[in-house]
Amino acid sequence: MSILLLSLVVILAAIFSFRYAWWRPAVSSRVPRILMYHMIAPHRRGARFNGLRVPPAQFERQLAWLARNNWTSLTVSELLAAGDAPPQKSVVLTFDDGFADNLEHALPLLKKFNVKATLYLVVDRHERDWSTAKKAHHNSGELKNEAKLADDQVRLLLASGLVELGSHTLTHPNFLKLTEEEKLFELSESKNRLEKLFGVAVQSFAYPFGIYTPEDAKLVERCGYSSAVTTTPGLNLPGAVDRFQLKRVKISGKDNLLAFIMRMRGGRRGWKK
Numbered sequence: 080m081s082i083l084l085l086s087l088v089v090i091l092a093a094i095f096s097f098r099y100a101w102w103r104p105a106v107s108s109r110v111p112r113i114l115m116y117h118m119i120a121p122h123r124r125g126a127r128f129n130g131l132r133v134p135p136a137q138f139e140r141q142l143a144w145l146a147r148n149n150w151t152s153l154t155v156s157e158l159l160a161a162g163d164a165p166p167q168k169s170v171v172l173t174f175d176d177g178f179a180d181n182l183e184h185a186l187p188l189l190k191k192f193n194v195k196a197t198l199y200l201v202v203d204r205h206e207r208d209w210s211t212a213k214k215a216h217h218n219s220g221e222l223k224n225e226a227k228l229a230d231d232q233v234r235l236l237l238a239s240g241l242v243e244l245g246s247h248t249l250t251h252p253n254f255l256k257l258t259e260e261e262k263l264f265e266l267s268e269s270k271n272r273l274e275k276l277f278g279v280a281v282q283s284f285a286y287p288f289g290i291y292t293p294e295d296a297k298l299v300e301r302c303g304y305s306s307a308v309t310t311t312p313g314l315n316l317p318g319a320v321d322r323f324q325l326k327r328v329k330i331s332g333k334d335n336l337l338a339f340i341m342r343m344r345g346g347r348r349g350w351k352k
């Protein structure tokens with residue numbers, strides 16, 4: 080083998096290892112996996128947010144893999160109700176924001192594999208460009224133009240018996256820019272409105288953009304929620320579970336099945352992500 084070929088093999092092996100961190104030991108399957116999704120939709124050419132779009136065929140492969148490997152799906156509230164003794168191989172699917180494709184593309188597959196999910200819905204989600212609340216230059220309107228669930232579509236999701244409803248605030252604000260009073264209003268008013276509108280108990284909350292402080296976690300509890308999810312990547316290890324700061328495993332639309340499996344194994348795909 081020429082030196083050139085050998086160096087190429089070494090470089091490719093290094094890239095593969097960095098990307099998938101295959102040497103890292105798997106975390107025990109007794110530790111629940113909480114997965115974070117946004118859209119189940121085909122990628123749009125040249126779009127900035129394709130990482131948030133898991134194509135339906137890819138989502139189907141992920142659910143088939145979970146079924147083949149005997150993972151049990153629960154909602155967030157079911158997981159917390161199980162306390163210290165959740166089923167072996169517990170997996171929780173969460174969907175943030177309330178995109179219309181959750182009904183069109185995700186629900187048929189959730190039904191096919193009998194998988195449960197928790198939907199974190201923004202109450203005032205139509206015609207709103209919240210991506211700029213995090214970064215002003217994200218003003219392309221890409222997510223604003225993406226169709227959101229109508230209330231009747233949310234009812235169809237809930238009627239499936241597979242979906243728990245959680246709150247993702249009224250307006251998807253950046254909590255760093257709100258007063259405590261404004262935060263309390265977003266927290267309690269969204270809970271009240273969702274409960275009244277859909278006739279279900281809303282027990283779980285998702286921080287917009289995953290931006291919050293430990294003080295905010297106390298406000299969530301004060302408003303009557305029993306849990307909250309963040310966008311902090313990772314697993315919630317026994318003895319270190321904070322039910323108002325739950326970590327999640329981000330499922331990227333840019334991941335292949337191997338990347339998904341690595342994320343299920345250790346909470347992360349590779350060395351850094």
Ligand SMILES: [Zn+2]
Binds near residue numbers: 287
């Ligand atoms: Zn969101």
